[in-house]
Amino acid sequence: MSTKVTTTDLPHHLKPEEISATNIPTSEFSQKTILDILNKKCHTSWQHLKQAHAVILKSGHFQDHYVSGTLVKCYANSRFSNLELALKVFNSVHKPNVFVWNSVLRACLEHNEPWRVISLYSEMVGVDSKPNKFTYPTVFKACSITEADKEGVQVHAHVVKNGLCGDVHIKSSGIQMYACFGCVNKARQILDDGSKSDVICWNALIDGYLKCGDIEAAKELFKSTKDKNTGSYNAMISGFARFGRFEEARKLFNEMNDKDEITWSAIIDGYTKDGYYKEALEVFNEMQRDKIKPRKFVLSCVLAACASLGALDQGIWIHDHVKRNSIYVDAVLGTALVDMYAKCGRLDMAWKVFEDMKMKEVFTWNAMIGGLAMHGRADDAIELFFKMQREKMRPDRITFACVLSACAHAGMIDRGLQALTYMQQMYGIDPEVEHYGCIVDLLGRAGYLAEAEEVISSLPMEPNAAVWEALLGACRKHGVVEFGERLGKILLEMEPENSGRYALLSNIYAKEEDAMMLQK
DNA sequence: ATAGGGTTAG
Numbered sequence: 444m445s446t447k448v449t450t451t452d453l454p455h456h457l458k459p460e461e462i463s464a465t466n467i468p469t470s471e472f473s474q475k476t477i478l479d480i481l482n483k484k485c486h487t488s489w490q491h492l493k494q495a496h497a498v499i500l501k502s503g504h505f506q507d508h509y510v511s512g513t514l515v516k517c518y519a520n521s522r523f524s525n526l527e528l529a530l531k532v533f534n535s536v537h538k539p540n541v542f543v544w545n546s547v548l549r550a551c552l553e554h555n556e557p558w559r560v561i562s563l564y565s566e567m568v569g570v571d572s573k574p575n576k577f578t579y580p581t582v583f584k585a586c587s588i589t590e591a592d593k594e595g596v597q598v599h600a601h602v603v604k605n606g607l608c609g610d611v612h613i614k615s616s617g618i619q620m621y622a623c624f625g626c627v628n629k630a631r632q633i634l635d636d637g638s639k640s641d642v643i644c645w646n647a648l649i650d651g652y653l654k655c656g657d658i659e660a661a662k663e664l665f666k667s668t669k670d671k672n673t674g675s676y677n678a679m680i681s682g683f684a685r686f687g688r689f690e691e692a693r694k695l696f697n698e699m700n701d702k703d704e705i706t707w708s709a710i711i712d713g714y715t716k717d718g719y720y721k722e723a724l725e726v727f728n729e730m731q732r733d734k735i736k737p738r739k740f741v742l743s744c745v746l747a748a749c750a751s752l753g754a755l756d757q758g759i760w761i762h763d764h765v766k767r768n769s770i771y772v773d774a775v776l777g778t779a780l781v782d783m784y785a786k787c788g789r790l791d792m793a794w795k796v797f798e799d800m801k802m803k804e805v806f807t808w809n810a811m812i813g814g815l816a817m818h819g820r821a822d823d824a825i826e827l828f829f830k831m832q833r834e835k836m837r838p839d840r841i842t843f844a845c846v847l848s849a850c851a852h853a854g855m856i857d858r859g860l861q862a863l864t865y866m867q868q869m870y871g872i873d874p875e876v877e878h879y880g881c882i883v884d885l886l887g888r889a890g891y892l893a894e895a896e897e898v899i900s901s902l903p904m905e906p907n908a909a910v911w912e913a914l915l916g917a918c919r920k921h922g923v924v925e926f927g928e929r930l931g932k933i934l935l936e937m938e939p940e941n942s943g944r945y946a947l948l949s950n951i952y953a954k955e956e957d958a959m960m961l962q963k
Numbered sequence: 964a965t966a967g968g969g970t971t972a973g
Contacts (some may be wrong), residue, residue, distance in 0.1 A: 615968040677970040708971040
């Protein structure tokens, strides 16, 4: 092994002086020692990782694929996890073997770059590095996430060609993938291909049937599954809850002996999605009596319920729980907190959480901008909207809906119309029905009813109920009875089950009565 | 020898 290191051997991020600073005689490092260091120390200490990297380069162990593959994993999975560095290391490996390839594919998947997984996989096949049974679950999953159905089918063909059909890991991820594409029959074929399946394969198909809406097939399969585990129940419960079939969900739930956090959050989330917020909070309390420690999944669901109920006390309790247990506030949990505080009228607290968050995603900004908009603080909302762009966060269609609604609430017609143009020209986002709803609201609130109606009649799509509702609200505000009445009837025809519409319509009549009383 | 699968969410 060569002990000399030239700069061309180096992944760019490691400077020559960082390598020479390692004065330990490299001959003392065997492969086993290096792997030990990588696996034990380098996940938490950046310093250790860089030193180990230097030693690996100096000692020539970099050519050892077992070592370089592990190094790729360390850069991707350590606490400082950095995909770009992992890729740099990978790119400097000469003729990577299948282990190194698998490590880099995994790294991309875990860093939410499924497209990269697919393109690296085709590169891998192109350079004739033969994938093995560890490669395919990662690639199938990447195809599922990106809904790359053509690629997925091809990859499946490779599995067949390589004679790996019988592997249960490949089977379960393949079933999951086909179900994701809506090809539940293909998924079934994989299960029934004659090789052995395990409970995870069965669960994947149960979930597949439920995702495709075939509840009866799922029930049938669940019944015939011999060794059900918690996951089998969880799949059924979340499926039932998704379709609003709470009695059946609850029945299975009650039958279970060992519920895990997923079981609880499946049912809590089901209630929240269907608007049964009180029930969601009750189940959450039940969960605590059962001594299951809630973590971020459940907490985010419960916060959503608190937000909708305006249950500030419960929300604060959850925030305290997060702090007491030093639960990491990721983008989802943080956004749920911001949203809860904002909807409960505590913009100050929402702002504090927002500012303290390290990981903000576009939906985090949306929650804060939307919260400000909701409370009529249009100027602040717009300012935040610009700040977001200064921080290189790209607004999406929801951001613009929030900004438009801020303008509508504050009666800023010109700014609202500007924002709409800006959205199209700067970000190439075509306005959708939700944006037109905001524009109708914007014009209607300010009393430009004819213009608002004009917008509706020139819509490039079918107006939805929210659009008509915005106009109806405006009619009510400005006491235009006949027009409002006509609209109210349109709405009742569109959504007869929505009782809020009756209230709105009756408000219009009430306003008319007031007017008549005044005339007398 | 090393590495991989299903079920919760925004």
